[in-house]
Amino acid sequence: MRPCFIGCDIGTQGTKTAIYAADGALLADSFEASVLLHPEPGAVTQDPEEMLGSVCRTIRAVLEKSGITPDQIAAVGVDAQMAGILGVGGDGVAVTPYDSWLDTRCAPYVRAMKETAEEAVIRLTGGQVTVNHGPKILWWKGERPEAYARIARFVPPSAYVGMRLCGLTARDAYIDDTHLHFTGFADNPNRRWDEGLLGAFEVAAEKMPAIRRPAERIGTLTKEMAAACGLSAGIPVAAGCGDSAASALGAGVLRQGEVYDVAGTASIFSCVTDRYAPDLRHKTLLFTRSAADGLWNALAYISGGGMCLHWYRKLSALTYKELDEAAAGAAPGCGGLLFLPHFAGRTCPSVPEVRGTWLGLGWEHGTGTLFRSILESVAYEYRLYLDILRESNPALRPDTVTGAGGGSHSAVFNQIKADVLGLPYRPLTGGDTATRGAAILAGCAAGAYASPQEAAAAIRSPGPARLPETAYEALYGERTVAYRRALEGAAMLYRSLKNGEGDAP
Numbered sequence: 001m002r003p004c005f006i007g008c009d010i011g012t013q014g015t016k017t018a019i020y021a022a023d024g025a026l027l028a029d030s031f032e033a034s035v036l037l038h039p040e041p042g043a044v045t046q047d048p049e050e051m052l053g054s055v056c057r058t059i060r061a062v063l064e065k066s067g068i069t070p071d072q073i074a075a076v077g078v079d080a081q082m083a084g085i086l087g088v089g090g091d092g093v094a095v096t097p098y099d100s101w102l103d104t105r106c107a108p109y110v111r112a113m114k115e116t117a118e119e120a121v122i123r124l125t126g127g128q129v130t131v132n133h134g135p136k137i138l139w140w141k142g143e144r145p146e147a148y149a150r151i152a153r154f155v156p157p158s159a160y161v162g163m164r165l166c167g168l169t170a171r172d173a174y175i176d177d178t179h180l181h182f183t184g185f186a187d188n189p190n191r192r193w194d195e196g197l198l199g200a201f202e203v204a205a206e207k208m209p210a211i212r213r214p215a216e217r218i219g220t221l222t223k224e225m226a227a228a229c230g231l232s233a234g235i236p237v238a239a240g241c242g243d244s245a246a247s248a249l250g251a252g253v254l255r256q257g258e259v260y261d262v263a264g265t266a267s268i269f270s271c272v273t274d275r276y277a278p279d280l281r282h283k284t285l286l287f288t289r290s291a292a293d294g295l296w297n298a299l300a301y302i303s304g305g306g307m308c309l310h311w312y313r314k315l316s317a318l319t320y321k322e323l324d325e326a327a328a329g330a331a332p333g334c335g336g337l338l339f340l341p342h343f344a345g346r347t348c349p350s351v352p353e354v355r356g357t358w359l360g361l362g363w364e365h366g367t368g369t370l371f372r373s374i375l376e377s378v379a380y381e382y383r384l385y386l387d388i389l390r391e392s393n394p395a396l397r398p399d400t401v402t403g404a405g406g407g408s409h410s411a412v413f414n415q416i417k418a419d420v421l422g423l424p425y426r427p428l429t430g431g432d433t434a435t436r437g438a439a440i441l442a443g444c445a446a447g448a449y450a451s452p453q454e455a456a457a458a459i460r461s462p463g464p465a466r467l468p469e470t471a472y473e474a475l476y477g478e479r480t481v482a483y484r485r486a487l488e489g490a491a492m493l494y495r496s497l498k499n500g501e502g503d504a505p
Contacts, residue, residue, distance in 0.1 A: 003074035003448055006062070006231075007250075007439030008055050009243060009432070010080035010157055012036075012102070012265045015051070017058035018435040019066050019073070022448055024455070026431050028066030030058040037097070044102040048086055048094035051157055052164050056228040063230050070232045076165065076221065077238040077442030079246035079434055080158035083132040083182050087140065087151030088160065092169040095150045098157055099136050102304065102344060107352045109135035109142065113184060114350075117200050119280060124197065126188045126278045126287030126296075127181030130350035131303070134184015137203060153209045158240040165229075165237050166219025173209035174218060178245035180211070181288045188289070189276055214241035214291045215444035215452055238445035241291050243434050244268050244299065249291040250437030251404050251428055252456040259398045259423065260297070261382070263407025267305025267341075269382045270297040271389055271398055282388045283349045291437065292453045298393075300348035300385040305378050306407055308341045308356065312374055316367055320410070326368030327375060328412045332419070333475050336360045338486050339373040341381070346487070348385070353494040359486055375413050379420035380483035383476075386421055400465070403427040414466045420476045424465040 002022050009016045011034070018029035032054045037045045055078065063070065083101035086094050099106075113121060113129045121129050129135070133154065140148045152170035155163070156179050163173060180186040185203060187194040193208050212218065216239045226233040240246075244262060248270065253260040255272060262268035270288075273296050279285040286299045313320060338359045345352035358373070386398065401423050407413050408427040418425035440455045449455040 003446065004068055004072050005439040005442040005446070005448070006059060006073055006076045007435035007437065007442060008058065008076070008078045008161070009246065009434040009438060010051055010055065010078065010161065011243060011434075012081050012100070015054035015058050016432055016435050017055065017062050018432060018439065019062050019068055020436060020439040022443065024436065027068060028062045029432065029435065030061035030065060032058050036100070042103065042105045044100040045097035046100060048098050048157070048160055051098060052161050055161050056225070059229040059231065070230060073231055073235060074448065075236040075238065075442035075446035076231070077438035077440070077445065078158050078161050078240040079243045079438045080156060080161070080240075082156060082179055082242035082244065085133045085136050085154050085156055086160060087147070088153050088155055088163070088170055088173060089150055090152045090170045092163050092173065094160065096140065096147055099140070101131065104131055104344060104352060106131060106135040106139035109138040110350055110352060112138065113201070117197060118283070120197060121184055122278050122280055122283060124187050124194050125181050125183060125185075126276065128279075128283050128286060128348060128350055129184065130347050131345070131352065132182040132184065137184070138201060141203065151207060154207055155209050156242070158242065159209065162218055162237055162240055165221055165225045167222040167225070168219055174212045174239060175209045176212050176214045176239045176241045177289045178214060178241040178291055181286045188287070212239040214239050214245065215441045217445040236442070236445045238441040240438060240441060244270065245288065245291045245297070246437030246441070247404055247434040248297060248437070249440055249452055249456050250433035250435070251402055253402050254290070254292050254295060254453055254456060257397050257399055259386070259401040261401055261403045261408065261417065262405045263306060263403060263413065264405035265304065265306045267302040267378045267381070267407070268299065269301065269385045270299035271396065273298055273393065273396055275393065277393055279388065279392060281392070284385065284388050285392070286348065291441065292456070293451065298389055302341050302378060302381055303344050303347040305341050306405070308343060308374050309407065311343075312371055316371070318367070323367070323371045324410050324412050327372035330368040330372040332472050333479050334369050334373045334376060335362070335364065337365055337369055337373045338483055339377040340486060340490055341374065341377045351491050353498055354487065354490050355494060357490055375416050376420070376479070377483065379417045380480045382417065383420050383480045384484060398423060401425045404433045411466070415469075418466045418468045419472045420480065422468050422473060424467050426465040427463050429463040
């Protein structure tokens with residue numbers, strides 16, 4: 001009997017769980033929508049127990065759907081959204097809600113971290129100071145001191161679910177190293193917490209968890225959790241990783257110079273490199289550890305980029321197919337119309353004041369042009385990231401884009417990205433990549449694979465490429481420059497409005 005592996009992906013919109021055979025074949029999957037809470041302005045949270053419950057329920061659902069018996073499941077792996085965090089008590093159970101990456105209440109602490117140690121944070125963590133773990137931890141410390149006192153360790157949601165599945169207490173709390181660029185307090189190249197950064201912000205070192213590699217076995221499924229999931233007790237659980245790292249692994253994107261686009265809730269652009277080179281000049285790219293040993297991903301993203309498409313679909317009451325057809329009929333460049341997709345502030349670099357904006361609206365702009373302008377805005381943002389990557393590392397020569405996520409099913413969106421980036425765009429055809437990446441890590445924890453690289457290379461499934469149309473090269477080059485200037489102008493405008501400088505006399 002060949003073993004099977006379960007991969008769970010705790011996303012912003014919902015939890016996806018899938019069962020894979022050892023050769024990477026998908027046997028069954030299941031989805032449960034997330035419950036996002038908005039307890040106050042700027043707040044976006046989730047109940048950690050609801051997140052854990054969604055994993056257990058979707059595991060049960062895939063077992064029932066597949067007909068796979070519990071004794072055929074050899075291990076479980078979990079990945080999750082990355083920039084949010086939660087606090088656990090001494091028993092390993094959550095004492096705070098999950099503070100989502102969409103929650104912007106920590107914005108004052110983003111500014112405080114920038115003023116105090118921005119360059120040190122970028123140099124050591126590889127990540128920018130933005131709405132992520134560091135400012136969130138400072139928010140809990142400064143705004144919720146009683147809750148902060150009860151927190152024994154801060155952990156990301158993938159680790160929290162892994163801990164609960166294995167019955168781990170705070171003493172064994174962990175964070176896998178694909179998250180370190182988001183922490184604000186890590187020495188990422190050396191995989192340790194930096195005493196200087198912790199000291200500068202008076203964060204107790206004992207509140208930080210142990211650092212693990214994604215494929216490590218962190219424990220085994222307890223009887224209680226096995227019963228909740230419908231699995232056998234004692235099977236290994238991998239440490240897991242962040243969702244973007246799991247997605248890149250599941251896509252088999254492990255070749256130097258390959259660009260990876262995750263067209264999901266967040267629009268994520270990354271490029272594989274073997275060189276750690278933090279972006280101190282532009283403060284835009286994040287250097288994140290790959291789930292595969294020895295590699296890094298130079299990464300940047302639009303927080304909620306894919307949510308802009310979802311927002312417009314609901315607003316228009318049309319299907320994505322209808323919107324794609326309308327966008328395909330609109331002129332490239334949208335007749336001068338520009339869209340800024342930063343509804344929750346720009347993340348890379350961190351400009352929290354910016355908001356979503358259309359510039360250049362005219363009577364002639366219809367549904368197709370409006371939707372196409374949203375698609376083009378994501379591509380323009382990616383082009384800014386690509387230009388920074390080329391400038392900072394001339395030896396790195398990006399040569400193709402591999403696409404995954406719901407947005408990669410759109411032919412018009414893929415063609416726009418190919419044209420704006422000037423690179424062939426190749427969408428994957430093998431289904432969800434994040435659950436597959438988590439399942440690969442589960443297989444490593446069970447000893448079925450020698451390494452994540454070995455497993456990922458065997459299951460890669462790219463589709464036909466969309467080639468860039470050179471006729472639009474000059475047009476899109478000009479529009480990218482206009483987009484960058486629009487971003488700069490919007491930042492100045494929104495800052496002045498926030499400071500009261502735009503008030504009427």
